[in-house]
Amino acid sequence: MPPVYLDHAATTQVDESVLAAMLPAFREAFGNPASRGHAIGRRASKAVDDARFAVATLIGARSMRDILFTSGATEANNLALSGLLRPGAHLITARTEHKSVLDTALHLTQHGVTVTVLDVQPDGRVDPAAVAAALRPETALVSLMLVNNETGARHPIEAISPIVQQAGVPLHVDGTQAVGQLPVEVQTMGIDLLSLSGHKLYGPMGVGALYIRREVRRHLVPMLRGGAQEGGTRAGTLNVPGIVGLGAACQLATDVLPATEPQIRHLRQRLWAGLKPLGRVHRQGPTDEAALAPGILNVAFEGADRSAVLPRIPELAVSGGSACTEGSLAISHVLDAMGVSAERAKTVIRFSLGRHTTAEAIDFTIDRMTAAVQAVRQSDSRHRDASPRSR
Numbered sequence: 001m002p003p004v005y006l007d008h009a010a011t012t013q014v015d016e017s018v019l020a021a022m023l024p025a026f027r028e029a030f031g032n033p034a035s036r037g038h039a040i041g042r043r044a045s046k047a048v049d050d051a052r053f054a055v056a057t058l059i060g061a062r063s064m065r066d067i068l069f070t071s072g073a074t075e076a077n078n079l080a081l082s083g084l085l086r087p088g089a090h091l092i093t094a095r096t097e098h099k100s101v102l103d104t105a106l107h108l109t110q111h112g113v114t115v116t117v118l119d120v121q122p123d124g125r126v127d128p129a130a131v132a133a134a135l136r137p138e139t140a141l142v143s144l145m146l147v148n149n150e151t152g153a154r155h156p157i158e159a160i161s162p163i164v165q166q167a168g169v170p171l172h173v174d175g176t177q178a179v180g181q182l183p184v185e186v187q188t189m190g191i192d193l194l195s196l197s198g199h200k201l202y203g204p205m206g207v208g209a210l211y212i213r214r215e216v217r218r219h220l221v222p223m224l225r226g227g228a229q230e231g232g233t234r235a236g237t238l239n240v241p242g243i244v245g246l247g248a249a250c251q252l253a254t255d256v257l258p259a260t261e262p263q264i265r266h267l268r269q270r271l272w273a274g275l276k277p278l279g280r281v282h283r284q285g286p287t288d289e290a291a292l293a294p295g296i297l298n299v300a301f302e303g304a305d306r307s308a309v310l311p312r313i314p315e316l317a318v319s320g321g322s323a324c325t326e327g328s329l330a331i332s333h334v335l336d337a338m339g340v341s342a343e344r345a346k347t348v349i350r351f352s353l354g355r356h357t358t359a360e361a362i363d364f365t366i367d368r369m370t371a372a373v374q375a376v377r378q379s380d381s382r383h384r385d386a387s388p389r390s391r
């Protein structure tokens with residue numbers, strides 16, 4: 001069995017068709033898209049326009065002009081918050097958001113912005129009533145993710161957006177773990193700003209986008225200055241090959257999503273069904289399919305610390321939580337917000353499936369996880385029996 005990659009929430013492999021689409025951007029369309037005075041520059045500019053159109057199409061934007069290219073979702077999240085929140089403004093967000101939202105919000109509190117960080121329900125979802133209760137006359141932005149990167153919990157954005165809209169407040173959604181994984185339609189869902197990232201949808205790293213509705217964009221203050229690129233909203237020479245790759249990945253997602261979403265959902269259910277017989281396993285996040293991303297399964301294996309289990313399965317690529325916080329010893333802020341104890345958090349493994357995950361890979365994972373967890377539990381209990389303190 002070749003290595004089994006179940007860490008798609010950390011990153012996805014660049015699709016071959018995406019790579020093939022990117023190569024001409026290095027070889028033939030290598031010009032600066034701002035150099036419209038010659039054909040090579042215009043070729044690059046056309047490639048960027050095509051990619052912008054593909055991104056807009058995937059997320060149901062009204063116009064491709066509402067798409068702003070960035071270096072990834074971290075930058076898109078930073079720009080959404082820093083670009084719209086002025087001193088005196090109020091932001092509503094939630095405890096389980098990505099750190100690129102939470103740390104930016106914290107930074108803005110030093111610049112006169114007040115922030116309400118909402119608690120989540122035990123399944124990791126925000127209650128729309130809590131958003132309604134937190135709104136104030138000075139609220140200038142609500143920022144909530146669509147899908148959580150650790151648990152796959154999907155906030156009820158469709159129920160939240162009318163509340164926010166009625167208050168006349170823009171809604172920013174971090175769609176990094178959702179775009180390309182499940183249908184996202186900014187207009188029908190009432191989303192004013194949406195962050196997305198190339199490397200989560202089989203495109204390259206280091207490129208992403210911020211969708212921003214024209215009426216909201218007028219108020220956005222740039223973070224990067226010094227050039228007229230992206231209408232002056234984001235200065236800097238465009239990453240043409242990256243943008244072309246993101247466009248190709250979005251085009252591919254538009255084509256394959258109707259088939260891949262149910263297929264991945266089904267495999268995730270198969271994985272959970274196969275792990276349950278182990279006993280003393282607990283799932284973090286919602287159980288209702290409508291409230292879940294297709295590919296993420298977060299499981300605590302009671303009595304078996306991840307640090308003892310994973311070295312027994314070197315062929316398996318999974319993680320404990322988000323890649324961004326992997327190295328830190330602190331309990332994940334997401335699990336903490338959901339009331340998961342530090343002891344349980346140490347036993348949590350996040351499995352995240354992708355388009356190329358097979359039933360064989362899932363069955364292999366079930367077998368190897370079962371053996372490894374049982375072995376760790378047994379050696380732990382032997383250890384306890386032998387220890388004088390436990391007598």
Ligand code: PMP
Pocket residue numbers: 009010071072073074075077098100145147148149174176177196197198206207208322323324
């Ligand atoms: N938001 C979420 C929910 C994410 O999962 C990630 C990536 N881990 C990001 C933002 C940051 O994306 P990027 O890697 O493109 O900066």
